[in-house]
Amino acid sequence: MARDAENRMAGAAVKEKGDSAEVTDADRPLTDGFHLVIDALKLNGIDTIYGVPGIPITDLGRMAQAASIRVISFRHEQNAGNAAAITGFLTKKPGICLTVSAPGFLNGLTALANATTNCFPMILISGSSEREIVDLQQGDYEEMDQLAVAKPLCKAAFRILHAADIGIGVARAIRAAVSGRPGGVYLDLPGKLFAQVMDAEAGAKSLVKVIDPAPAQIPAPAAVTRALDVLKDAQRPLIILGKGAAYAQADDDIRALVEKSGVPFLPMSMAKGLLPDTHPQCAGAARSTVLKDSDVVMLIGARLNWLLSHGKGKAWGEPGSKRFIQIDIEPREMDSNVEIVAPVVGDIGSCVAALLHAMGNKWSAPPAAWVDAVRAKKDENIAKMAPRLMSNAAPMDFYGALGALRSVIKERPDAILVNEGANTLDLARGVIDMYEPRKRLDVGTWGVMGIGMGFAIAAAIQTGKAVLAVEGDSAFGFSGMEVETICRYDLPVCIVIFNNNGIYRGTDVNPSGGADAATTVFVKDSRYEKMMEAFGGVGVYVTTPDELKRAVSAAMDSGRPTLINAAIDPAAGSESGRIGNLNPQSKIRKK
Ligand SMILES: Cc1ncc(C[n+]2csc(CCOP(=O)(O)OP(=O)(O)O)c2C)c(N)n1
Ligand SMILES: [Mg+2]
Numbered sequence: 389m390a391r392d393a394e395n396r397m398a399g400a401a402v403k404e405k406g407d408s409a410e411v412t413d414a415d416r417p418l419t420d421g422f423h424l425v426i427d428a429l430k431l432n433g434i435d436t437i438y439g440v441p442g443i444p445i446t447d448l449g450r451m452a453q454a455a456s457i458r459v460i461s462f463r464h465e466q467n468a469g470n471a472a473a474i475t476g477f478l479t480k481k482p483g484i485c486l487t488v489s490a491p492g493f494l495n496g497l498t499a500l501a502n503a504t505t506n507c508f509p510m511i512l513i514s515g516s517s518e519r520e521i522v523d524l525q526q527g528d529y530e531e532m533d534q535l536a537v538a539k540p541l542c543k544a545a546f547r548i549l550h551a552a553d554i555g556i557g558v559a560r561a562i563r564a565a566v567s568g569r570p571g572g573v574y575l576d577l578p579g580k581l582f583a584q585v586m587d588a589e590a591g592a593k594s595l596v597k598v599i600d601p602a603p604a605q606i607p608a609p610a611a612v613t614r615a616l617d618v619l620k621d622a623q624r625p626l627i628i629l630g631k632g633a634a635y636a637q638a639d640d641d642i643r644a645l646v647e648k649s650g651v652p653f654l655p656m657s658m659a660k661g662l663l664p665d666t667h668p669q670c671a672g673a674a675r676s677t678v679l680k681d682s683d684v685v686m687l688i689g690a691r692l693n694w695l696l697s698h699g700k701g702k703a704w705g706e707p708g709s710k711r712f713i714q715i716d717i718e719p720r721e722m723d724s725n726v727e728i729v730a731p732v733v734g735d736i737g738s739c740v741a742a743l744l745h746a747m748g749n750k751w752s753a754p755p756a757a758w759v760d761a762v763r764a765k766k767d768e769n770i771a772k773m774a775p776r777l778m779s780n781a782a783p784m785d786f787y788g789a790l791g792a793l794r795s796v797i798k799e800r801p802d803a804i805l806v807n808e809g810a811n812t813l814d815l816a817r818g819v820i821d822m823y824e825p826r827k828r829l830d831v832g833t834w835g836v837m838g839i840g841m842g843f844a845i846a847a848a849i850q851t852g853k854a855v856l857a858v859e860g861d862s863a864f865g866f867s868g869m870e871v872e873t874i875c876r877y878d879l880p881v882c883i884v885i886f887n888n889n890g891i892y893r894g895t896d897v898n899p900s901g902g903a904d905a906a907t908t909v910f911v912k913d914s915r916y917e918k919m920m921e922a923f924g925g926v927g928v929y930v931t932t933p934d935e936l937k938r939a940v941s942a943a944m945d946s947g948r949p950t951l952i953n954a955a956i957d958p959a960a961g962s963e964s965g966r967i968g969n970l971n972p973q974s975k976i977r978k979k
Contacts (some may be wrong), residue, residue: 419591419598421551421582422448427453428558429484431597436460436475436849438468438842439486440495443529444515451484452542453623460849462842462878463869465492470842470867471514471849472574474829476509477549477658478850480602482565482573489579490530493930494537497844500572501541506832507571507632511561512538516578519549519596533773535576541570551584553593559596565603570635570719589923605717607734613638615686615713615730617631620709622684624758625651626671628696631658631832632689632716636736639825642688645744651751652678652762653960656690657830661822672818673773680705681761686713689736693833700725715739745863777819782932783957786811792937793858797821800854800944804829804847808840809860810884812963817860838866838882848879852909854944855881860893861910868919874949875923882943882950884936885916889897892965894958915924920951928952 419427429437436458439450444726455458462468465487468516475483483503487496493514500512514534520527521605539545544564549556557575565573575696607672619625643663652671655662663670671678679696680703692699693713704710713730714722722731732739753759777791797805807816807830822828829843837860844857864885875883888894889912896906913920917927927949928939936954943950964971 389853391906401585405954407631410538413940417588418585419588420585421552421554421577422451422561422770424554424586424595425558425577425582425590426452426553427592428538428555428595430455430457430732430735431595432562433481434484437484437486438462438471438475439484439845440465440468440492440813442488444517445486445513445577446517446795447491448582458849458958459486460845460873462845464867465495466498466838467842467867469510469874470497470502470839471643471846472510472512473499473503473506473508474839474843475850476503476565476570476845477829477945479873480566480570480635480637480828481509483508483846484607485510485511485512487514488530488535489515489647490528490532492966493532493534496539496930497538498836498838500538500574502572502832502834502836504542504572506836507570507574507635509565511565511573512542512891513575513577513592515582518580519578522778522794538576541572542574543569545574547576547578550583550783551586551591555846559598561602562598563850568605569702569716569855600937602735603732604738605642607715607732607739607742607783609746610740611730612739612746615715615732616743616746618711618713618730619649619651622651622682623755625649625686625754626678626679626684626692627651627686627688628654628656629653629659629662629688630690632691633736633740633828634689636657636689637741637825638737641737641740641744644741645975648744648747648751650751650759651686652759654678655697655729657817658803658826658828658832659690660817660828662720662825663816663971664823665821666823668763668975670765671762673887674762676703678762679703679767682945684711684713686715688715690739691716691721691833696835698721705843715743724779735794773819778932783955783960784931784933784936785891785957785960786815786886789936789954789956790816790920792933793884793940794820796856797823799941801827802898803827803854803944804851805843806830806840806855806857807842807859808863809858809886810862810892810967811862811888811961812860812964812965814856814967815901817829820858837863841867841870841874842862844881844883845873845877845879848874848881849877854947855879855946856940857881857883859883859885860891861885861887861889861914861916864916868916869953871920871925871949872923875925880944880947882952883920884940884952884954885918887953889913889958890963892963893961912947912958915953917951917953919950924952925949929931929955931955940945 472483472485890909
């Protein structure tokens with residue numbers, strides 16, 4: 389048996405497992421921990437597991453596959469974890485990542501922490517080693533107190549010790565992940581649990597189907613009225629849509645609310661497409677103007693964290709010039725950074741529906757002077773950018789290349805765009821218009837590199853749509869080995885690598901004059917497309933925006949795994965993309 393072989397490989401003695409049966413009647417049908425975990429997941433509508441096999445969960449993966457759960461095996465757990473996380477965002481059901489003990493668990497943990505930070509529901513299920521040995525620190529195979537390690541990094545963490553508790557344990561994990569503000573949940577399953585047997589009928593009865601896992605949280609009517617009173621009074625109102633609004637899947641009501649209000653809106657990165665970026669009220673191209681000059685800001689599922697300069701400081705104009713309305717499911721989000729004059733606490737769908745209803749049919753549009761000023765600024769900025777996007781020059785700069793990709797998405801608005809990098813991320817966010825909700829998936833709250841292939845794979849699997857992953861050459865490296873996974877499952881993923889020979893730029897030199905490369909540069913002119921060819925996918929090397937557009941269109945038409953290596957001028961980028969100001973500057977550092 390494979391598990392025995394693995395034990396031998398690890399040099400460990402094969403331990404006696406599954407000795408905790410308390411069944412007296414040998415003829416009665418039995419079930420075991422393996423089957424109960426699978427049955428509990430299936431009962432709750434879980435149809436996909438992302439993971440990496442190994443002791444003690446290899447057979448769990450096999451049995452899950454045999455039980456018609458789709459089990460997607462990755463090359464590294466972090467990518468499987470990211471796949472689970474974005475599945476949660478796309479489906480409002482917890483994405484599942486399955487890992488082996490200690491090192492596999494730790495590899496998955498980054499994704500779990502990132503999911504929690506981004507409010508994506510996921511469950512990291514990890515096998516773990518013998519409790520008795522781990523707790524006495526006697527040096528078990530892959531020994532680690534995983535529950536303790538996971539706890540501070542996720543929303544909730546549970547361990548199941550008895551087969552009879554699997555039903556309730558899985559139910560708790562599901563409810564914790566999706567209810568209230570969603571997040572990551574850790575579920576610790578010690579190896580012994582899987583082999584525990586129990587009476588099959590009692591096992592079936594022990595399973596729990598979670599009823600209404602994310603109950604509606606209705607806002608208080610007084611809070612709704614207060615918010616509308618503030619909005620009504622505004623001279624220069626602004627609506628900011630966050631990824632919480634995208635998660636809510638209340639797309640029609642959100643659009644109706646924005647349109648009925650007549651207020652300019654600003655989408656945060658992963659909220660782009662809730663209303664099309666080309667919508668007349670979209671103020672994306674006038675971001676600095678609306679942040680600075682607005683007087684009332686209504687946040688819908690958006691937090692006042694660093695991505696919005698904490699709601700204060702230079703970007704927000706005169707101190708004290710703003711009044712904030714905030715709509716969020718988490719009460720503690722209110723007043724997190726600045727005073728919220730009108731908190732509306734509830735799930736986004738219920739809040740938006742209540743606001744829409746309370747607005748009635750006589751809502752008046754904001755003053756024309758404000759709407760016109762925003763539109764004028766936006767038109768000016770769009771016109772300024774237009775010629776740069778049409779350049780077909782080689783070597784390509786970011787704008788020329790992004791101009792090509794922008795037209796691809798315009799022609800295929802239902803494609804999913806995954807995006808990571810620094811310049812590659814910040815400039816793509818501004819240039820590529822989105823037209824439909826939840827089509828843009830990116831580095832999120834932490835600005836983390838490494839989400840690329842995990843997100844792309846899960847997006848393709850969950851939606852069946854074509855995926856375009858626009859990746860900095862550094863960003864791609866964090867999950868690049870998963871091109872094999874993309875080929876193995878024959879997924880319609882087209883990866884475009886913006887290859888500028890390094891992090892931010894490929895032109896830095898080692899300040900010591902020594903032989904080592906500078907810390908931010910890579911091997912020049914690397915042929916990444918050959919990585920895809922190595923696994924049977926299509927590799928293309930392009931040097932002009934026209935070639936890029938043709939290659940991407942062909943990939944999207946064919947649906948074949950494709951990697952397009954797009955040579956970008958190594959001098960074109962800037963340090964840290966658009967957030968160079970966050971680099972610490974010492975007064976004594978010589979410039
Ligand atoms: C996990 C993680 N490690 C490191 C970083 C720091 N970092 C930010 S962007 C970036 C890569 C930028 O280079 P690239 O992807 O090539 O984009 P470019 O600016 O060159 O277009 C790195 C390493 C990070 N954000 N996340
Ligand atoms: Mg780069």
